[in-house]
Amino acid sequence: MTKNRLESFSDGVLAVIITIMVLEMKVPHGADLAAILPLLPVFASYVLSFIFIGVYWNNHHHLLHTVDHVTGGVLWANLHLLFWLSLVPFATGWMGENDFAPLPVALYGLLQLLAGFAFFLLVQALIRTHGRDSALATAIGRDFKGKTSLIVYTVAVPLSFFSAPLAFALYVTIAVVWLVPDRRFERALEGSR
Amino acid sequence: MTKNRLESFSDGVLAVIITIMVLEMKVPHGADLAAILPLLPVFASYVLSFIFIGVYWNNHHHLLHTVDHVTGGVLWANLHLLFWLSLVPFATGWMGENDFAPLPVALYGLLQLLAGFAFFLLVQALIRTHGRDSALATAIGRDFKGKTSLIVYTVAVPLSFFSAPLAFALYVTIAVVWLVPDRRFERALEGSR
Amino acid sequence: MTKNRLESFSDGVLAVIITIMVLEMKVPHGADLAAILPLLPVFASYVLSFIFIGVYWNNHHHLLHTVDHVTGGVLWANLHLLFWLSLVPFATGWMGENDFAPLPVALYGLLQLLAGFAFFLLVQALIRTHGRDSALATAIGRDFKGKTSLIVYTVAVPLSFFSAPLAFALYVTIAVVWLVPDRRFERALEGSR
Amino acid sequence: MTKNRLESFSDGVLAVIITIMVLEMKVPHGADLAAILPLLPVFASYVLSFIFIGVYWNNHHHLLHTVDHVTGGVLWANLHLLFWLSLVPFATGWMGENDFAPLPVALYGLLQLLAGFAFFLLVQALIRTHGRDSALATAIGRDFKGKTSLIVYTVAVPLSFFSAPLAFALYVTIAVVWLVPDRRFERALEGSR
Numbered sequence: 001m002t003k004n005r006l007e008s009f010s011d012g013v014l015a016v017i018i019t020i021m022v023l024e025m026k027v028p029h030g031a032d033l034a035a036i037l038p039l040l041p042v043f044a045s046y047v048l049s050f051i052f053i054g055v056y057w058n059n060h061h062h063l064l065h066t067v068d069h070v071t072g073g074v075l076w077a078n079l080h081l082l083f084w085l086s087l088v089p090f091a092t093g094w095m096g097e098n099d100f101a102p103l104p105v106a107l108y109g110l111l112q113l114l115a116g117f118a119f120f121l122l123v124q125a126l127i128r129t130h131g132r133d134s135a136l137a138t139a140i141g142r143d144f145k146g147k148t149s150l151i152v153y154t155v156a157v158p159l160s161f162f163s164a165p166l167a168f169a170l171y172v173t174i175a176v177v178w179l180v181p182d183r184r185f186e187r188a189l190e191g192s193r
Numbered sequence: 194m195t196k197n198r199l200e201s202f203s204d205g206v207l208a209v210i211i212t213i214m215v216l217e218m219k220v221p222h223g224a225d226l227a228a229i230l231p232l233l234p235v236f237a238s239y240v241l242s243f244i245f246i247g248v249y250w251n252n253h254h255h256l257l258h259t260v261d262h263v264t265g266g267v268l269w270a271n272l273h274l275l276f277w278l279s280l281v282p283f284a285t286g287w288m289g290e291n292d293f294a295p296l297p298v299a300l301y302g303l304l305q306l307l308a309g310f311a312f313f314l315l316v317q318a319l320i321r322t323h324g325r326d327s328a329l330a331t332a333i334g335r336d337f338k339g340k341t342s343l344i345v346y347t348v349a350v351p352l353s354f355f356s357a358p359l360a361f362a363l364y365v366t367i368a369v370v371w372l373v374p375d376r377r378f379e380r381a382l383e384g385s386r
Numbered sequence: 387m388t389k390n391r392l393e394s395f396s397d398g399v400l401a402v403i404i405t406i407m408v409l410e411m412k413v414p415h416g417a418d419l420a421a422i423l424p425l426l427p428v429f430a431s432y433v434l435s436f437i438f439i440g441v442y443w444n445n446h447h448h449l450l451h452t453v454d455h456v457t458g459g460v461l462w463a464n465l466h467l468l469f470w471l472s473l474v475p476f477a478t479g480w481m482g483e484n485d486f487a488p489l490p491v492a493l494y495g496l497l498q499l500l501a502g503f504a505f506f507l508l509v510q511a512l513i514r515t516h517g518r519d520s521a522l523a524t525a526i527g528r529d530f531k532g533k534t535s536l537i538v539y540t541v542a543v544p545l546s547f548f549s550a551p552l553a554f555a556l557y558v559t560i561a562v563v564w565l566v567p568d569r570r571f572e573r574a575l576e577g578s579r
Numbered sequence: 580m581t582k583n584r585l586e587s588f589s590d591g592v593l594a595v596i597i598t599i600m601v602l603e604m605k606v607p608h609g610a611d612l613a614a615i616l617p618l619l620p621v622f623a624s625y626v627l628s629f630i631f632i633g634v635y636w637n638n639h640h641h642l643l644h645t646v647d648h649v650t651g652g653v654l655w656a657n658l659h660l661l662f663w664l665s666l667v668p669f670a671t672g673w674m675g676e677n678d679f680a681p682l683p684v685a686l687y688g689l690l691q692l693l694a695g696f697a698f699f700l701l702v703q704a705l706i707r708t709h710g711r712d713s714a715l716a717t718a719i720g721r722d723f724k725g726k727t728s729l730i731v732y733t734v735a736v737p738l739s740f741f742s743a744p745l746a747f748a749l750y751v752t753i754a755v756v757w758l759v760p761d762r763r764f765e766r767a768l769e770g771s772r
């Protein structure tokens with residue numbers, strides 16, 4: 001089975017997710033600073049979510065670039081990932097409109113944890129069909145960054161109820177770490193040539 | 194006529210449908226459990242609809258993977274299918290926001306029945322252009338799963354008015370059955386090699 | 387310049403237009419017939435607009451299937467068409483929510499007239515770059531159906547203020563006429579082989 | 580790394596942006612001229628934003644048509660551009676609903692300035708990977724139009740607080756200038772053959 005439609009469907013879903021989030025930033029009725037300033041928390045969570053979805057698209061792009069065929073199991077692992085990501089606009093809006101209150105911040109982190117775990121499952125499904133010594137498996141390696149992110153989220157979610165700003169700071173840290181481009185795939189591909 | 198644009202347009206429509214459904218889950222104003230718990234029924238119908246659209250995308254992917262050309266009739270059979278699926282976000286929101294009341298549950302089932310029938314018509318249109326002994330026709334076979342689903346929906350729609358939870362349980366059952374990947378196409382393609 | 391991205395961008399825009407129209411059908415708060423029946427006019431205009439956008443996608447598909455390169459002028463002619471079509475969800479919602487009152491029905495027809503004229507300009511731009519004796523020009527021929535539609539809209543718009551139902555009936559008639567698949571392109575392509 | 584998915588993801592995001600802007604034009608409740616006329620400013624800013632997004636899609640199309648591979652840095656430069664463009668529906672709605680008040684007009688211009696600068700960075704990232712004597716670098720040349728636009732926006736943003744109509748007129752002027760198709764790429768490509 002070819003991977004083209006898996007890529008184009010995922011591109012479509014991620015493109016819609018990243019774009020409709022802006023609809024959660026309701027246009028204010030006034031035209032002065034007092035009308036727009038209360039939107040700052042919503043904007044802050046918008047920026048964070050934009051980066052997260054961008055990172056997922058980027059990693060998805062790199063991941064599928066390395067593989068050459070997909071199975072039925074991969075299709076479902078991919079849909080499972082898209083499911084959690086599809087809830088990001090909701091969690092983003094809820095967190096932003098409530099000024100980073102504990103419960104929304106915890107839910108946001110839980111969603112990122114589940115999406116991160118779903119990406120891990122997708123990688124495993126792809127490695128299962130391509131073999132432990134494929135370019136893909138070599139590129140992923142021990143996946144230090146991915147596993148550390150999951151651990152940080154596991155800590156951040158309960159932490160939200162004690163200090164929501166600290167939990168949010170952890171999310172921002174993870175986003176910044178992932179913004180640094182992932183050279184593993186490019187290096188592995190070059191090495192396998 | 195090539196099938197590329199049919200696939201990319203369908204991917205686009207299904208990607209938008211599966212993603213804008215989340216807009217029906219309105220961000221609550223409070224930040225505590227009391228604010229988020231009333232959303233549980235909406236979330237439950239969101240999960241169900243996400244699986245249904247995912248199943249349709251999956252089956253659509255498998256179906257068109259088997260064919261090599263499309264006719265004008267196929268284009269319209271495909272648009273007919275997308276029409277019923279485009280109403281899923283509406284039916285999902287209505288069912289969820291009314292705590293699975295009889296009429297919305299019946300409408301939801303009716304929509305699934307019509308979408309299932311439209312998929313059946315699309316398959317027929319494709320078989321007509323590819324012949325009764327094509328890989329496609331062999332892959333579909335007697336289509337036991339598809340036909341049984343239509344019968345179950347036909348029963349579930351009137352059942353909604355006597356026991357909406359029972360009708361909803363039938364929808365969930367069908368979704369679970371379809372979640373099991375459909376090996377028919379892969380097997381048939383292997384057999385034809 | 388290749389036509390791939392023109393097709394994929396147009397597919398994306400048309401997919402979003404055809405799908406977000408459903409957001410204009412607001413989920414009613416009640417769960418009985420009295421709550422859903424007032425949505426019937428909105429649903430009727432939704433069906434009509436879905437068919438129109440479907441027809442445009444279909445014709446766009448056929449049109450670009452015949453051509454092999456595009457120019458800067460074609461890109462703008464295409465965007466011009468997408469502009470008028472992007473307003474269809476608005477006009478659909480306004481017409482449906484006001485029970486087919488004269489002004490919204492007239493605006494809807496005006497939009498269809500402008501979109502139809504934009505499609506005509508796109509065809510002309512393509513013929514200019516491919517020549518009067520190209521497969522495209524032969525396929526279009528005298529374009530009886532396209533020109534008649536423009537004339538009918540020109541009549542229907544002012545007619546809306548005297549009898550909105552009659553104007554609406556004209557729109558439905560045009561939609562039905564276009565639903566009949568356009569064999570011109572397929573025939574011309576076969577002839578040119 | 581191939582450029583296909585970069586193009587299809589960008590096409591998806593731009594297609595959603597250009598289409599969901601229409602959702603900011605809320606369907607009015609009345610059906611007469613008095614109900615629709617107040618929407619004129621929103622419509623005017625919708626038209627302007629549609630042209631701007633169309634120009635960006637057009638330039639993006641031309642730009643990537645010239646290149647043959649992309650790096651991780653290019654992916655992020657592209658996401659950075661899409662980020663600012665994703666805020667256009669919000670800025671469009673805010674400017675339109677407040678009858679072109681100074682602050683929304685200034686914010687709109689600031690967004691265009693940032694998007695223009697992000698496009699400039701994307702061009703630089705592409706030139707860095709393709710070399711100063713590539714078809715791309717030749718096509719861009721001294722980029723008089725791009726740089727002048729950035730200067731005009733830098734003037735227009737503070738100008739908004741003295742005369743918002745004048746600032747808006749500057750935006751319209753830039754849009755009109757860009758509507759004239761950019762022949763540089765086509766000429767450079769022809770020259771390099």
